[in-house]
Amino acid sequence: MAEKASTSRSLSRRSFLKTTAAAAGVAAVAGTAGVAAYAAGGPEEAAQNKEVIGSCRSNCGGKCPLKVKVRNGKVVKTEPADMPEGDELYRRICVKGLSQPQRLYDPDRLKYPMRRIEGTERGTEEFERISWDEALDLMATKFTDVIDQFGGSSLCMWVGYGSQGFLNGADTHGTTNIGYGRFSSKVGASSFDSAADWGGIWGTMLCGLFSTGSTVNVIGSKLIICCGGDPANSMQGEWTFIKKAMEQGARLVTIDPRFSTTAAVSDQYLSIRPGTDAILFMAWCNYLMDNDLVNYEFATKGSVAPYLLKEDGTYLRNSDLGIEPAMVMDPNTGMEVPYDAYVVWDESTNSHSTRDEAVQPALYGQYEVGGFKTTTTLSLCREAIKEYTMEVAAERCGMDLDEITALIEEFASVPSSFITYNGFSHHNNSHHNYKSLALLAALTGNQGQQGRIFSIGGVMRGYFVLDYAECVAPDPKPVAMVPGMLFPDVMANGGIGQYKINPKALWFMNGNPMAMESGRSELIEAVNKVDFIVCSESVMTDTARMADLLLPICHPFEEVDISAPFSSCPTGYFHPFVKAVEPSYECKTDMDVFRELSEKMGFGDLYDKTDEEYISAMFDTPFMGMFGINSKMVLDAASRAELVKCPLDMSFTEEQTFTNGMTASGRLEFYWEHPAPRYDFGQEVDYSVERVPCYIDATEAYETNPLKEKYPIYGNSNHSRFSAHSQQAHTPLIRELQPEPLVQINPADAEPRGIATGDIVRVFNDRGEVVIKAEVTEGVRPETMCIRQGWQSDHFISGHAQNLTPRLMNDFCWNSSFYDFLCEIEKVEQGA
Ligand code: SF4
Structure with a gap:
């Protein structure tokens, strides 16, 4: 018989003490005997008493490697993993990492599959306990029905960024994730993802700022400007490096509408009116150009500043002048590829030349070349931003003119870094901020060198070389990829752009969009119209509360996996998970749920490898082989509480890096020749706006509204x-x-x-x-x-x-x- 489930989430003093006392009791016992002594007791005892590596998956961006201590088969403590000499700054943890044992043994953890009691309203938390067999049968029946009747796209999967393993959790639509990616592409599901930070991510990726500096590289800076985030408070991984740079003499300046924790420990705090950051950045750019403070060498060698633009807004290339593209070696692949050289104006000869051959590329000016009327990219952008003077910035940003003037002069004159976070990418139109930032980087040259970086808070490290082939099903069906925030539009219009979607079943996993996404009321209203909702979760959340079927999911300490690369300040080490303890209650891994559901839906062969084989297929690439590294080695080391270093370290040296390879031009781009929207649903792109640094008022939060x-x-x-x-x-x-x-x-x-x-x-x-x-x-x-x-x-x-x-x-x-x-x-x- 079904049992009415308790989903109480209230914290009582008693439950808190009970949880912590239990953990402390076990810890105290364990503390009297060393790990080695337990291990000496044989394999069974070793499994009960051990120390292993388990990265923190808190999605703060840090991915701190944790040492997970197990005593009598229970995780009793997490502490920072030991780091070899030279990497001590990666030895870190915060209260979120320290409290992981409580998260694992949370008394309110979802313990078994639960179904909403028939006749009750969604959201009222009237659930009954059912078996996994019943839960998976229910899912298989419902999903198969809607796929048969309305097509695979009617099964909507909505994923966040809570956990980003190779096997479990998922990231952007599961494209780098085996469990989610294989299932969604097998059935041709529609995939909805968290849209949260993409203004910043997209902007910086297009500019090339994304790959050109890790917070590790702030050490050596004389000045650090921190904007749009609060690393001292919420990003321990970032903060250790900023703090180190400060200890070595860097001056920290925070720009924020809030006097944050970081502001409190900064040397200077500048308050700014919300949403106006781009005005300040453009005013600074104008100031540098007007006062001849531009770093000519970086602007001409590292950015698109001298490239000549034709009247149609595209770059003048050799082919426009009748010169065939030359074959050159692509440094990333080693393959010969055609290279159609960018044309610049060479002031040393007063004639046009290629960017690579010009002795003295012109930064400014209009030139007629081969019958084309051209302008330098910097001149065009300067014209676009000319209205934003320092006086305008002081007025519209609500800042002190003398303070912002002194700050940009300092920034241009000493090795400086600019650390940004997503705080200023949360207004509509705020992706334009990143073109202004890229222009500022180009003009100052504080980029691509130890102690001179622009960063969105970290860098992706060393995982580009993974093999993602297993992340799609054999003979995959197309997956409609849509930002979750558009779910109400999809519901109302039967799809979006090229995608016809008739949402009939919805499966939430790895995120909590009903509490975390903006426009919550509209999202809930639309989601409520779906016939059947499943949620994979570990505790009751606002999203889980909406479900008809709840699936209890493992904590990362109960899984074997390796964590995916995307993070803001990961360490230079791989991030493995070995199973510290067996799954609690009836919890399952995402991967096991996918496997068993596929079996019930009649395609059990979709997952025909073991977890370890899938991890190996993704990790054990020829590149890793070159360094003698494989996934077994990484997981084995983790089971001994040791870490394996990633061979690709993107830290900079003292040598200035002028190219970043992330953009079409291979240089820092503050001008987008071919602006490309993140999702193309057939919307019109306004090239006059998307190409150049600019400021557009927020839609609602602006001064003159x-x-x-x-x-x-x-x-x-x-x-x-x-x-x-x-x-x-x-x-x-x-x-x-x-x-x-x-x-x-x-x-x-x-x-x-x-x-x-x-x-x-x-x-x-x-x-x-x-x-x-x-x-x-x-x-x-x-x-x-x-x-x-x-x-x-x-x-x-x-x-x-x-x-x-x-x-x-x-x-x-x-x-x-x-x-x-x-x-x-x-x-x-x-x-x-
Ligand atoms: S800083 Fe982030 S990754 Fe590190 S322990 Fe805290 S929450 Fe986890």
């Missing part, structure tokens, strides 16, 4: 040191440290509204509201409020912070616009 009369407060959010998104939302220790959500507002806004710290307030706009406790602080700008992200609906007094945010997507980069909203705040009178 008439809506500010009604809703005068800019919305904002921040990340916490205690949780990565919603991953630690239920961890007892974390709930003790961070018991409830707060809205931060400035005294200048609080006083006229009669609000004091501790008051209950209603934050609202036309989209929705959240009722929450107030914290009055000078730490946010006037006219700005901030609510830390990651909370679940049951943490708020009522409503949800994401009910305020818009479901806005820029149709070029398709990112979430978390901060692009205005709101009002009022005190809720007690008893009202």
Whole structure:
């Protein structure tokens, strides 16, 4: 008989003490005997008492290698993994890593498959326990029915970035993930993903900023500007390197609308009006050009600044002048490829030349070459941004003219680094910021050298050489890939662009979009229209609450896997997982769920290799072979609590790197010759806007919006040191440290509204509201409020912070616009 399941998430003092006392008790026993002594007791005892490597998968970007201590078959402690001499800075951990045992043994962990009780409403948490056999039968029947009736695309899979293993979890649509990728391509499912940070990622990838600096390289800087993030608070991996650079004499300057933790430990803090960053960057570029402070060598050798542009906006190349492309060796592949040289104006000869042959390429000017009227790329961009003077920036960004002038002069005159995070990519149109940043990098040359980098907070390391062939099914069907935020449009219109999609079943995994994505109310409304919803999760979340069927999923310490590369500041080491302990309760890995479901759906041969064989197929490439590295070695080392270093270290040396190989031109691009949207659904691309550095007001959160009369407060959010998104939302220790959500507002806004710290307030706009406790602080700008992200609906007094945010997507980069909203705040009178 079905058993009514408990899904209580409330934290009581008792449950917290019970969890920690149990862990401490086991730890205390273990502490009296060494690991070696246990291991000496034989294989069974060794399995019960051991130390292994298990990276932290908290999606903070750090991927800290953890040493996981197991005593009597239980994980009792996590601590930073030991690092060889020279890599001590990678030995790190934060409270999120330290509290992983509690996450593993969370009393509120989902323990067995559960089905919504028939006749109950979605979201009311009326679930009954069922067996895995029943759960998988139900999924197989429903999925097969909708695929037969409406096509594979009617099965929608919605994935986040919670975990990014080769086998389990997934990243962008599972294209680098075996479990998700094989299943979705076998049935031709529609794949929806988290759209959150793509404004920044897309912008920097197109510019070439993505690959040209790791935070490791800030050491040696004399000045570091940190903008759009709070690494001292929420990104331990990043912060260790910034701190080291500061110890060696770097001056840290933070630009943020919030007086963040990083701002508090900076040498200088500059407050900026939300969403106006690009205006400041463009004003700085103008200042450098107007005052002859441009780094000529870098601009001409490392960027597209001297390339001649034709009137149609494309570069002048040798072929335009009737010269056949030459064959050159591609440094990445070693293959001969045609190279159609870019043409520049050579001031030493006063004639045109190629970029590689010119002695003195011109940065500015208009030139007639081979019948083409051309201009240098820098001249065209200078014209595009000329209205943004320092005075304009001071006015529109709400900053001090002298301060921003002194800062750019310093930045251009000493080895400097610019570290950015996704905080300023959360307005609609904010991807344009990255062209301005790329121009700033090109003009200063603070790029591609130890102590001189522009970075979006880290770099991808060494995994480009993986073999992703097994991440698709044999004879794959096309998978429609769509940003999750467009789900309501897909639902309303029966698809999008070239994709016909009739969503009939929805499977959430590896993420919590119903709490984390903006435009939450609209998303929930659309999702609720789907006939059958499955959610793979480890605890009850806002997304899990929507499910008809809940599948309990393993913690990473219960899996064998290797973590995928995408991360902001990973270490120079591989990130393996060996099974520290057996799965708790009835939890299964994603991979096992895919295997067993495929069997039930009649294609059990889809996963015809063991987990280890799949890991090997992906990892054991000829490249790894050249270095004598294989996956078995990495996993074996992890089981001895040792790490294997990745052979591709992208750290810079003292030598300046002028090329990055990530862009079509092989140089830093602040001008996009062929702007390409992240998803092409047939939307029109406005080339005049997408090509050049520019600023476009946010859609709602901008100074002159008439809506500010009604809703005068800019919305904002921040990340916490205690949780990565919603991953630690239920961890007892974390709930003790961070018991409830707060809205931060400035005294200048609080006083006229009669609000004091501790008051209950209603934050609202036309989209929705959240009722929450107030914290009055000078730490946010006037006219700005901030609510830390990651909370679940049951943490708020009522409503949800994401009910305020818009479901806005820029149709070029398709990112979430978390901060692009205005709101009002009022005190809720007690008893009202
Ligand atoms: S949350 Fe991030 S910084 Fe903290 S231990 Fe995990 S990976 Fe490291």
